[in-house]
Amino acid sequence: MMTDNTTTQRRNATPGDASTAPSGGVGDPSSFSSSGGVVVGGGVNNNNGVGVGVGVGVGVGGGGRGAPSSSSSSSHAASVIVSAIASKLGPPLSVLTTRVPSLIALILRVLLRPTIQLSNLLFPPGEYDGVHDANGSERASRAFVDLFRMQISIVRPMMMMIDDDYANVDATGGGGTGGGAGGGGGDRVGGRREAHTVAAITSAVEHYVEPPCPFVPRGYDAIISQITGGDRRPTFDSRPLLLVYLHSPLHPHGVRFLREYLCHPQLLHLLNTNNGTNERTMGGNGGGGGGGGGAVACFGTTVHSADGQRLRDLMGVSRFPFLALLDVKSSTSTSISNDVAMEMMLRMEGPQLFDVSPDRIATYLRTAITRHADLQAAEANRRTLQEDERRLRAEQDAEYREALLADRNREDERRLAMERERRMREEMEEEQRMRISMEASRIENAKSIMERSGGEPPANIPGLARLRFALPNGKRVDRRFRGSVDTVGTLRAFLTVHFHENGIEMRNIGLSTNFPRRTYVEGLPDDALTLEEAELAPQAVIMVQDLDS
Incomplete structure (x- = not known):
């Protein structure tokens, strides 16, 4: 890997191993030269391949017995130059030039730490605009996003050059061309391979498309509100994870972690493909969308911001760089971010991070994301089953209510029919009683009339x-x-x-x-x-x- 080669090269280029060589000397085949990097004009040197020349120039050539460096940072060149100067001055002065400044810097840092902390409390930086100030949080997050984009721009095509032709350049090629007369010549085969490498780099630069920044320029409250859905309260199967990176500008390897780890192709590809949106869909505001349908929402800020201090205190961060993957739970509270529950799924911090390769970190993140996706799928299935059961129970309840209503209606109709029959029977009986009564009355009247008439008269009376x-x-x-x-x-x-x-x-x-x-x-x-x-x-x-x- 690129990071491993760079570390090895820096560790081998120690001041004690560097040898002196006159300007314009011929470099050993194992002389140190980084592809596209800064080299010192080579001379006759030992196996570690660090020569001291007159000028410093940029050269492309075969490396010394290994894969070329992935980074051409100025700090590396400066360390080579300091080591060379120290080797020229001799052992006593070498110790003074390399150890004393570091010791003085350490003492000053320890002595001034209380003063710095007190000044931060009395006169906080401009990013300390309050925990709940959306503008201050967004400014701090945007500053980190700009820093991350700058690191992506610095890495540029070097991220795309991990192929066999570039990684397996033969170490027998000539030394890099140093400023002045430095640098040795290689054989023709090495020259042809160097030309092929230059052509590959040129083609990569021409066709290079800078990947989007996965971090979103929004404050912590906005990210948490988007993940938890605010008033919507999204379900578990639609809630993304939260990747938090706390950047310490004062940490000596903070920028290195950004450049060599977070800007690594596998990590960038993993974070961008699992984000809900990217820079284009955000309308140019930068950053991937936090939870816009993706599996991971990325949030980064510095520890000098209010959000950074809050997260530092919340998660007890004491070592940097710090990277964590959180599962943010929805909260029934009206508070946005102060009362949400979080589950730590992955936590990586401290110098030990540099002992782990970027692809291994990508594997850790991918495993956590996959496990979370499996849990989301299981939760979705469970919710689907619950919804099906609820719908089935609702249908059964509706059918039961309909049957109960039909039975009740039939019972009501039967009762009404019986009531009608009873009333009709009573009416008929009443009519019958009335008819009988009327008939009896009619007969009684008729008998009374006949009694008043005196019966049938004799046959011999007149009229x-x-x-x-x-x-x-x-x-x-x-x-x-x-x-x-x-x-x-x-x-x-x-x-x-x-x-x-x-x-x-x-x-x-x-x-x-x-x-x-x-x-x-x-x-x-x-x-x-x-x-x-x-x-x-x-x-x-x-x-x-x-x-x-």
């Missing part, structure tokens, strides 16, 4: 009326009445009593004569006519009709 009644059944009934006393109503009373005594059902009796043709209607005034007035005396045949038939 006698002999009447013959032709019944509907064909029978005939003869009866004598007093022509001047008895009335048509008396005739009806006689027939009523006769039908009652003989068990004949006839309530509405119609009376009529054929000669002369005449009909006597029940009631006044016909019933009040005497037989003589009705022209039924001295004799007549009366036709009796059943008006109900």
Whole structure:
């Protein structure tokens, strides 16, 4: 890996191993030169390949027995130059030039630390605008995003040059071209491979597309609100993880971790592909979307910001660089970020991070993301099953309610029918009682009329009326009445009593004569006519009709 090669090269280039060489000397085949990096004009040197020349220049050539360096930082070149100067001055002065400044810096840092902390408390930096100041949090986050973008721009095509042709350049090539007359020549094969490497780098630069920044320029409160959904309260299967990086500008390897680790192709690809959005979908505001449908929301800030101090105190961070992967739980509280629950899924901090390769860190993150995705899928399945069960129970409850309602309706209809039958029966009984009562009353009235008439008169009295009644059944009934006393109503009373005594059902009796043709209607005034007035005396045949038939 690029990081491992760079570390090895720095460790081998110690001041004690560097040898002196006159300017313009010929470099050993194992001389140190970094592809596209800064080299010192080579001379005759030992196996560690660090030569001291007159000038410093940029050269591309074969490295010494290994893969070329992945970084051409100025700090590395400066360390080489200091080591070379120290080796020229000799062992005593070498110790002074390399150890004393570091010792003085350490002593000053220890002595000034209380003063710096007190000044930070009394006169906080501009980024300390308050924990709940959205503008201050966004400014601090945007400053970190700009720093991260700058590191991506510095790394540029070197991130894309991890291929076999570039990594396996033969170490037998010539030394790098140093400023002045430094640098040795290589064989023709090495020159051709160097030319191929230069062409590959040129092609990579021409076709290089800078990857987007996975970190979002938003404050901590905004990120937490977006993850938890604010008032929406998203479900577990739709909530992304939170990747937090705390950057310490005063840490000697803070920028190195950004450049060599977080800007590593695998990590960048992992974070960008698992983000919900990127710079383009954010409308140029930069950064990946935190939780916009992705698996990871990335948030980075410095420990000099209010958000950084809050996270530092919250997670007890004491060593840098610091990288953590959190599972932010939704909270029922109205607070945005002060009352949310978090589960630490992955925590990496301190100098030990540099003992782990970037691809291994990417593997750790990918494993945690995959495990979280599996849990989300299981939660989604569980919620689906619960929803299906709830829907099934709702359907069963609805069917039960419908059946219960149908039974209740049938019971109501049956009860109403029984009630109607009861009322009809009571009405019929009441009508029957009324008819019986009316019939009894009619018969009693008829009997009373007949009693008042004095019965059938003898046959030899004057004014006698002999009447013959032709019944509907064909029978005939003869009866004598007093022509001047008895009335048509008396005739009806006689027939009523006769039908009652003989068990004949006839309530509405119609009376009529054929000669002369005449009909006597029940009631006044016909019933009040005497037989003589009705022209039924001295004799007549009366036709009796059943008006109900």
